Amino acid sequence: MKTKIATSESIESFLNDLLRISHFKDYCPNGLQVQGKSHIKTVVSGVTASLALIEQAIELNADAVLVHHGWFWKNDDPRIIRQLHARLQLLMEHNINLYAYHLPLDQHPEFGNNAQLAQILGFEIQGQSKENDLVWYGKPSQGSRKKNLLDIRERIEKKLQRTPLVIGDDHQPIKKVAWCTGGAQGYIDIAANLGADVYISGEISEQTSHAARELGIAYISAGHHATERYGVQALGIHVAKTFGIRHIHVDIPNPA
Ligand SMILES: [Zn+2]
Known part of the structure; x- marks a missing residue:
């Protein structure tokens, strides 16, 4: 070339x-x-x-x-x-x-932050929310082994080299994940509308914990910079x- x-x-x-x-x-x-x-x-x-x-x-x-x-x-x-x-x-x-x-970099299908984070964390991308296309969703991994919140937490800790802040029960099963890199904690309701079991973003606000508990979705704050x-x-x-x-x-x- x-x-x-x-x-x-x-x-x-x-x-x-x-x-x-x-x-x-x-x-x-x-x-x-x-x-x-x-x-x-x-x-x-x-x-x-x-x-x-x-x-x-x-x-x-x-x-x-x-x-x-x-x-x-x-x-x-x-x-x-x-x-x-x-x-x-x-x-x-x-x-x-x-x-x-x-x-434009958050959203790019190959070089974007959401796409790259999915690759690093081993998520299989299935789509983007119709309500807000910055929120992506998919399966926690290509493997067949069942995943729980603890598995996702540990993977984030290992891959991003950072201890995430987690709202939810470690043993709850995770079949669907939603994510948006950076400071996108405010989109947690969009992730819940997608039927995701956990939503991952970079930051957390005081109200995010209440939203997660009341919407019945786990939340992981994995770092704005790190994601x-x-x-x-x-x-x-x-x-x-x-x-x-x-x-x-x-x-x-x-x-x-
Ligand atoms: Zn950012």
Whole structure:
């Protein structure tokens, strides 16, 4: 396969098409958020465009940073001051491009966070909720052995390297799982409407525990960062292959 020429523009249009960004109404701009140098040899991927990630990218000689959580969110202060100023100044001093893909990356059938999490946890994907297509559902595994909540909890702990917070009874059988990566605990009623035995997302709110008990569904809070590490990583690998460039994933630890 002939590789494409890696420029700021060619990578942007490749990613925008692949992730079908025009199909999404999002809280932030998707695509190239900050323009940097034209020729790209090294891409660093990470979950969030934090200062620590930018510092690592500079050390790794990156020409572009690819993230799931970029900048310029709908309710942000639009001024370039304080935290954003520090991040932006450092990025621009080094002429690094910043690409960010939020909902389009959650949803992509192959490189998306939901798809990648299912693969890591061994879930068989069966579909997406008609009420809200960010909530996916499926079987807990391809194997025939019956699963209970304890099996799912232990698998998450092992694969994501993080102790999840679990609402429910360890011995309850799990035939159907629903999941949405990130801060999607508010969709628990959608997971219950799907008839799922457990809903897995990244965070938990005070009311999530009550909702789980009252809706009769188990809930697992597996970490916002921990559930969203895999989409951007898979995307970075794919970009590197397509353009014949170097990709390095940097995991900036985050307990949330
Ligand atoms: Zn997120």
